[in-house]
Amino acid sequence: MEDLGEIVGEFLLESHENLDQIDRDLVSLEQEPDSRDLISRIFRAIHTIKGTSGFLAFSRLEKLAHAGESLLSRLRDGVQPVTPETITVLLLCIDGVRSLLASIEEKGTEDEVDVDSMIVRIKAQMDAPSDGAPAAAPAPASEPSAEVETPVSVENEAPAVLRPAPEPIAEQRQPLGQLLVEAGAAQSTDVTSALQQQIEGDERKLGTILLEEGKTQPAAVNEALQSQTAKRSIADSAIRVDVDLLDTLLNMVGELVLARNQLVRGVMEIGDSGLVRSAQRLGMITSELQEGIMKTRMQPIEHIWSKLPRVVRDLSNSLGKQVQLDMQGKETELDRSLLEAVKDPLTHLVRNAVDHGIEDPETRIAAGKGAEGTLTLRAYHEGGHVAVEVADDGAGLNVERIAQKAVENGLLRPEQVPNMDKRDIMAMVFQPGFSTAAKVTNVSGRGVGMDVVKTNIESIGGAVSVDSTAGEGTVWRLTIPLTLAIIQALTVDCGDQRYVVPQVAVLELVFVDGNTTKIEYASGAPVYRLRGKLLPLVRLDRALGFEVGGDQGVYIMVLQADGRRFGLVVDRVLNTEEVVVKALNTRLKDIGLYAGATILGDGKVGLILDVSSLARRSHLAAEAERESVVEKRTEGGGGTERLLVTAVGERRVAIPLDTVTRLEEFPKDRLEQAGSREVVQYRGQILPLVRLSHLLGAYGEEPEGDTVSVVVYSEGGRSVALVVDRIVDIAENSTTARRDAEEDGLVGTAVIQQRVTELLDVRRAILAADPNFYSDMADEMLVEA
Amino acid sequence: MASRQFATFEVDGQLFGVEVHTVQEVLSYNEYTPVPHAPPAVGGLFNLRGQVIAAVDLRVQLGLARQALQGPVMNVILRGDGEPVSLLVDKIGEVVDLDDETFEPPPDTLSGPTRELVVGTFKLDGRLMLALDVNQAVDTYRAAI
Numbered sequence: 001m002e003d004l005g006e007i008v009g010e011f012l013l014e015s016h017e018n019l020d021q022i023d024r025d026l027v028s029l030e031q032e033p034d035s036r037d038l039i040s041r042i043f044r045a046i047h048t049i050k051g052t053s054g055f056l057a058f059s060r061l062e063k064l065a066h067a068g069e070s071l072l073s074r075l076r077d078g079v080q081p082v083t084p085e086t087i088t089v090l091l092l093c094i095d096g097v098r099s100l101l102a103s104i105e106e107k108g109t110e111d112e113v114d115v116d117s118m119i120v121r122i123k124a125q126m127d128a129p130s131d132g133a134p135a136a137a138p139a140p141a142s143e144p145s146a147e148v149e150t151p152v153s154v155e156n157e158a159p160a161v162l163r164p165a166p167e168p169i170a171e172q173r174q175p176l177g178q179l180l181v182e183a184g185a186a187q188s189t190d191v192t193s194a195l196q197q198q199i200e201g202d203e204r205k206l207g208t209i210l211l212e213e214g215k216t217q218p219a220a221v222n223e224a225l226q227s228q229t230a231k232r233s234i235a236d237s238a239i240r241v242d243v244d245l246l247d248t249l250l251n252m253v254g255e256l257v258l259a260r261n262q263l264v265r266g267v268m269e270i271g272d273s274g275l276v277r278s279a280q281r282l283g284m285i286t287s288e289l290q291e292g293i294m295k296t297r298m299q300p301i302e303h304i305w306s307k308l309p310r311v312v313r314d315l316s317n318s319l320g321k322q323v324q325l326d327m328q329g330k331e332t333e334l335d336r337s338l339l340e341a342v343k344d345p346l347t348h349l350v351r352n353a354v355d356h357g358i359e360d361p362e363t364r365i366a367a368g369k370g371a372e373g374t375l376t377l378r379a380y381h382e383g384g385h386v387a388v389e390v391a392d393d394g395a396g397l398n399v400e401r402i403a404q405k406a407v408e409n410g411l412l413r414p415e416q417v418p419n420m421d422k423r424d425i426m427a428m429v430f431q432p433g434f435s436t437a438a439k440v441t442n443v444s445g446r447g448v449g450m451d452v453v454k455t456n457i458e459s460i461g462g463a464v465s466v467d468s469t470a471g472e473g474t475v476w477r478l479t480i481p482l483t484l485a486i487i488q489a490l491t492v493d494c495g496d497q498r499y500v501v502p503q504v505a506v507l508e509l510v511f512v513d514g515n516t517t518k519i520e521y522a523s524g525a526p527v528y529r530l531r532g533k534l535l536p537l538v539r540l541d542r543a544l545g546f547e548v549g550g551d552q553g554v555y556i557m558v559l560q561a562d563g564r565r566f567g568l569v570v571d572r573v574l575n576t577e578e579v580v581v582k583a584l585n586t587r588l589k590d591i592g593l594y595a596g597a598t599i600l601g602d603g604k605v606g607l608i609l610d611v612s613s614l615a616r617r618s619h620l621a622a623e624a625e626r627e628s629v630v631e632k633r634t635e636g637g638g639g640t641e642r643l644l645v646t647a648v649g650e651r652r653v654a655i656p657l658d659t660v661t662r663l664e665e666f667p668k669d670r671l672e673q674a675g676s677r678e679v680v681q682y683r684g685q686i687l688p689l690v691r692l693s694h695l696l697g698a699y700g701e702e703p704e705g706d707t708v709s710v711v712v713y714s715e716g717g718r719s720v721a722l723v724v725d726r727i728v729d730i731a732e733n734s735t736t737a738r739r740d741a742e743e744d745g746l747v748g749t750a751v752i753q754q755r756v757t758e759l760l761d762v763r764r765a766i767l768a769a770d771p772n773f774y775s776d777m778a779d780e781m782l783v784e785a
Numbered sequence: 786m787a788s789r790q791f792a793t794f795e796v797d798g799q800l801f802g803v804e805v806h807t808v809q810e811v812l813s814y815n816e817y818t819p820v821p822h823a824p825p826a827v828g829g830l831f832n833l834r835g836q837v838i839a840a841v842d843l844r845v846q847l848g849l850a851r852q853a854l855q856g857p858v859m860n861v862i863l864r865g866d867g868e869p870v871s872l873l874v875d876k877i878g879e880v881v882d883l884d885d886e887t888f889e890p891p892p893d894t895l896s897g898p899t900r901e902l903v904v905g906t907f908k909l910d911g912r913l914m915l916a917l918d919v920n921q922a923v924d925t926y927r928a929a930i
Contacts, residue, residue, distance in 0.1 A: 255834075497819065544821035585830075585839040585868060587925055591822050597830060597837040605818040605830040605837050 011052050012105050013240075015097070018045045020306045022094055026087055027309040033082035042090075043072045049097060061100045064115045067122040068093040074126060089125045091310070093118060176206050176221075185220030186210055243336065246297050253286075253293045254580040258599050260286045265601065298333035301379045301388065304343045305330055308350055312375060315354045322361055322372040323354055332379035334386055338480055341460045342388065345453040349390040349476045350375065352450075357392035357474050367471065369393065382479075385462075385504065391475040397468035399425050406431070419533065419662060424565065426466050430454040458612055461487055461595075463504050463560065479504060489579045489598075491606065492557070493572040495546040498606050500579055500598055505611040507558040507565070509573055514552035519569070522729050528556055528567050529727075532664045537567040538614055543593070561612040568614065577601070581608065644711065645757060646724035648692045652757040653724070654750070655711060662712040663727060671708070680710075680721065687712070688770045691723040692760070695768050696746070713766060720770050722760075787885045791907070793878030793914055794861055796843050800878060800914045802907065807919050809864045811877055814840075815857040824925040828852060828873050831860075838862065840871040841923050848898035863919055870923045881914070883907050891915070 022045050029038045050065035068090060074080040096118045100110045177191035194209040202209060207221040260283055267279040309325055316323040334342070358364075358373035365371055378389040399422055406412040406428040417425070432451040457464045461481045468474040481487055481504060488503040510528065512519055519526050519537060526537040537556065542548050549571060556567040579598040588594065595610040643654040644663075666680050671689065673679070678689040689710065710721040747761045766773050791802035792811070817829030817840060828842040828851070840860060842852050852858055852873050860871040887908045891900060902921045907914045 546821070582837045584837070585870070588820055588823055588827065588830075588839060591820070593822055594820070597818075599832050599837070603832055604816050605832050607818065607820065607830075 008056060008104070011056060012101055015049050015052075015101055018049060019094055019098055019101075021045060023091070023310045024306050026090055026094070027313050029082060030084060030087045030313070036076065039072060039076045039082075043069065043076055046072060058100070058104065058110050060110045060113065060115045061097065061104075064093060064096050064100065064118060067119045068097075071122050071126050080126070086125055089122055091314075093122055180210070180216055180220060186216040190215040241296070243297075246293070246336075249293050250297065253290050256286050257290055257578075258580065261601050262603055294335070295333075297336045299336055299339055300330060301332050301334055301339065301342075301386075302330035304339050304346060305377060308347065308377065311347060311350060312354055315351060316358075319355065320360060321354065321358055323358055324372050324374045326374055326376045327378075328376065329379040332381065332386055334480060338460055341456060342462075342478065342480060345456045345464075345478065346388065346390070348450075348453055349478075350377070353390055353392040353394070353474070353476070357394035359395050363395075367395075386480045388478040388480065389475055390478075391473060393473040396470040396472055396474055397426050397429070397466065398470070399468075402426060402428050418660070421533070423465070423467060426468060427564070429466065430464065458561070461502055461504055465560075487579060487581055488576060489608065490557070490576050491574040491600065492540075492555070492570040493574060494540040494544065494570050498574070498600060498604070499540070499570075500600075500606045500608040501557060501559070501568070502595070502608065502611065503576060505559045505561050507560050510556040510558065510567070512552060512554050512556060512569075519551040519554075519556075520727075526551075526569070529663070529665070530558065530567070532662065534663070535565060535567045537569055539569045540609075540614075541569075541571075543614060559611050559615070561615040564615055566615055568611075579606070579608070643752065643757075643759075645728040645752060646692070646709075646711070647726040647728050648696060648724055651696070652728065652752070652755055653692060653696065653746075653760050654752060654757045655722070655760050655762060660711050660713060664710050664712055664721070665707040666710060667707050669706075678723075682712075682719070682721070685719060687719050687721050689721045689723050690765060690768045692765065693723075693725065695765055696758075713762065718770065718773055720766050720773060722765055788882050789885070790880055790882055791914065791916065792861065792880050794859070794872075794874040795876040795878060796847060796874050797849055800909070800912055801843075801874075801917050802878075802881070802883075802914045803861070803863070803917050803919055803922075805880060807863050809862045809869055811859065811861050813857040813859050817854050817858075825851070826925040828854060828858075831871070833862070833869070833871075836869070838869055838871050839925075840873050841925055842873045843922065844873070844875075846898065846902060846922060846925075863923060865923065872922060881909070883909075883914075888916075 022042050025038050025042045025045075029035060029042070032038065046065050046069045050062055050069055053059075053061040053065060071080075071086065071090065071093075075082055075086065080086070096113075096115055100113050100115070103113050104110050177186070177188075177195060180186040181188045181191055190210060190213070191206075194206055194213070194215070197209055198204075198206065204212070207216075210216045211218060211221060260279075264279045264283055267275045305327055308327075312323055312325045353375055358375065359367070361371035364373060374393050376389070376391040378387075378391065380387055403412065403417045403420075403425050406425070407414050407417065409431075411428055411431050412420075429450050430453070454464050457478055457480070463479045465477050465479075466474065467477070489500045490503055490506055492499050492501060510517060510530070512528070517528075519528055521527070522534070526539065527534045528537055529535070535556075535558065539548060555570050555573045557570060557573065559566055559568050579600075581596045582598055584594055584597050592613045593610055594607045595613075596608045598606050598608055600606040643656060644660055645652055645654050647653075664682070666682075671678050671680050674686070674688075678691070679686050680689060681687070708723050709725070709727055710723050711727075712719055712721050746758045748759045749756055750759060790805040792805050792808045793800055793802040795801070812833075814831050814833075817831050819829045820827055820839075826842050826845040828840040828845075830837050830839055832838075838860075840858075844850060844852055854873075859874050859877050861874055861877070862869050862871045889906045889908065891903045891906055895903065899915070902917055903915045904918045905916045907916060
């Protein structure tokens with residue numbers, strides 16, 4: 001690369017940009033074969049490459065570009081229609097140009113790339129009688145036109161013959177007279193006569209003539225002149241800048257922001273009004289400077305999208321699918337380095353959507369959809385982040401299958417599944433080695449990919465999620481920070497230290513007062529009931545090896561990372577601020593708990609927590625627990641079951657966890673009476689309630705509080721709810737260690753966590769709530785039989 | 786006669802030295818951010834003009850108890866390999882010019898963690914200075930093994 005001249009370097013850079021544009025244009029041309037604009041644009045771009053390569057003596061490149069140009073000129077002049085085959089050949093030609101350029105860039109020579117076979121294909125395409133196109137039916141040679149002398153021998157043709165008409169200057173700079181007439185500020189006759197005067201030797205400028213003769217207004221002339229210069233300056237005002245230089249500037253601005261913050265705080269303490277004003281001014285200028293520097297590194301996402309139409313076209317063609325690619329918000333800008341990092345994950349998602357998301361035409365028609373699937377790329381700003389969505393209108397994710405697969409792979413326990421949110425189950429696809437694809441294709445289905453997508457996106461501080469509706473499609477959503485160097489973060493206190501949590505991972509904050517909100521323990525593991533669902537908790541003080549504090553007056557940060565949700569317990573949440581991310585000493589990176597460090601407002605160093613690593617740590621605990629369960633199973637031989645231990649009056653009643661669908665809390669005033677039974681409206685259904693205290697004859701005091709805790713049990717579309725006083729714990733119990741009980745409604749008693757616990761006869765309890773619960777199902781079975 | 790310049794400092798009453806060209810600067814600093822789960826020799830992080838520097842507690846490296854890190858502590862900031870690292874020391878001494886002939890390998894009686902950090906002994910007027918191996922001195926995983 002070093003011995004390449006600057007001209008060649010520039011040529012390569014420019015050509016790569018041109019080729020990307022050609023790619024896009026060719027794919028669009030396939031959609032609108034009649035667009036002469038597109039053909040001319042492609043033609044011009046190829047022509048530029050050909051011209052420059054001739055000048056730089058890259059003869060193979062010139063030959064290939066020339067062949068492509070010849071084919072295009074036939075398309076342009078309507079000698080030959082635009083067909084998918086021509087597009088394919090032209091795309092091949094573009095690929096050939098690319099590999100030539102790559103070879104020039106790497107080896108400084110184009111000699112090793114074979115272009116002849118490609119040229120033969122292009123010629124064959126030109127000679128091929130275009131079937132079904134009467135306009136081209138006569139042999140091309142029989143109607144040569146002046147400009148389009150169809151080259152029979154591509155090699156011998158002089159390039160100049162095909163030079164397109166020079167672009168009129170007007171495209172860049174419209175004449176003043178025309179602008180004035182268009183704006184209605186002057187009569188075209190006046191302009192013509194003024195022009196005539198100029199031709200006759202009047203040396204004044206057009207605007208001056210018109211003004212002096214009172215034919216137009218000064219303001220109009222000024223405006224017209226300005227719009228003229230603006231047009232010209234677009235091409236002239238852009239310069240290429242080394243990215244390293246921008247990086248250095250960005251770092252320095254980061255420092256400036258910090259220095260400013262410290263200065264402002266110091267000045268506030270002194271309280272001198274003059275100084276405060278100067279500091280505020282400095283603050284404003286710094287912010288603007290920061291913004292400006294950030295902007296220089298921003299590029300529209302179009303840069304990485306531009307390759308996708310080609311990807312979608314090639315892939316859908318090879319899979320026999322019809323896919324329409326729709327791109328929205330391509331002007332959305334992202335930091336350069338982030339764009340690079342997002343490119344591969346995005347391409348993977350797009351390929352995956354074409355391969356697995358969108359069905360083949362037959363399936364789509366059978367499902368009552370159009371034969372052509374739509375893949376929508378959408379980018380937009382959202383609260384300091386950029387969201388990029390890849391949405392298809394395909395079959396959607398199969399949640400049951402994912403759950404099943406996750407259980408098979410040991411990622412989930414079977415009894416976890418009924419309690420899981422649909423989206424949490426779908427997030428399992430981001431786990432390493434996970435693939436539900438029935439067959440492995442060369443595109444996807446090998447179980448590598450989604451986890452890589454997730455790792456890549458998370459490594460730049462972003463997040464990825466998926467949502468899907470069966471039969472309607474899937475939306476993959478990437479949330480990407482605007483820039484790498486400065487992130488939005490929450491500062492929290494733990495122990496007497498301050499830590500920083502990237503805001504992208506934070507879903508919500510919960511204050512634990514110990515009364516209405518409290519931390520509970522499931523065999524020692526802290527959990528929190530977040531809207532009726534158990535949220536596993538990680539205590540930051542414990543994770544960092546500090547003394548473990550109390551459960552009251554603390555905050556739970558609900559975090560999302562690695563596709564799982566967990567709560568991080570911290571002492572205090574202070575505020576949100578923008579922090580400049582500093583790389584951590586390599587030695588400390590290995591600890592794995594920290595994503596980096598930053599300088600806090602008081603000048604001290606703050607550690608940025610690595611949320612996904614914290615999640616993994618909490619997950620590790622679950623893994624260990626699972627292993628111990630497996631051990632117990634093999635040792636005991638009798639098998640174990642997980643039990644939900646509840647309190648009913650003074651008694652402890654256990655319910656097998658795998659019969660539990662959900663745990664809910666209902667406000668007492670939502671309970672209604674229907675006949676002799678209590679019911680509650682739940683998800684559009686009437687849910688019959690049975691109070692275990694009544695059923696078991698454990699009449700005690702009504703538990704205090706405005707809500708009741710219920711255990712929801714569902715089967716075959718019917719649900720009942722068992723009202724308990726309190727959910728105590730989830731426990732393991734060996735199925736052998738129980739005694740049969742004589743009491744009604746119970747199947748036995750067992751010692752769980754050193755306390756005698758009664759095992760509920762679930763069937764009996766359900767029948768008490770809804771006597772018809774099983775009979776309807778039996779009826780259905782009878783009908784089926 | 787060949788001579789070298791050493792920056793000297795004291796830890797636990799013993800004089801140590803590193804070659805001057807390895808030192809970026811020397812300063813006293815009093816706010817360190819502890820790094821939980823880091824090797825014990827990492828005293829903490831501090832902000833050096835916007836740069837985050839890890840401070841390695843030389844006491845721990847020498848097998849002694851940690852520095853209290855309350856109040857100002859002296860830092861010898863070494864250029865390091867691309868990223869500066871600081872050594873926490875008790876007291877800063879002077880920069881001394883030392884002839885090579887005052888150099889001797891570490892005495893055989895020197896053992897323990899100190900032995901691994903020291904490349905030699907310089908005989909000064911009235912006291913001995915131990916020359917440190919800079920790379921060993923900042924290797925925080927060394928003590929852990």
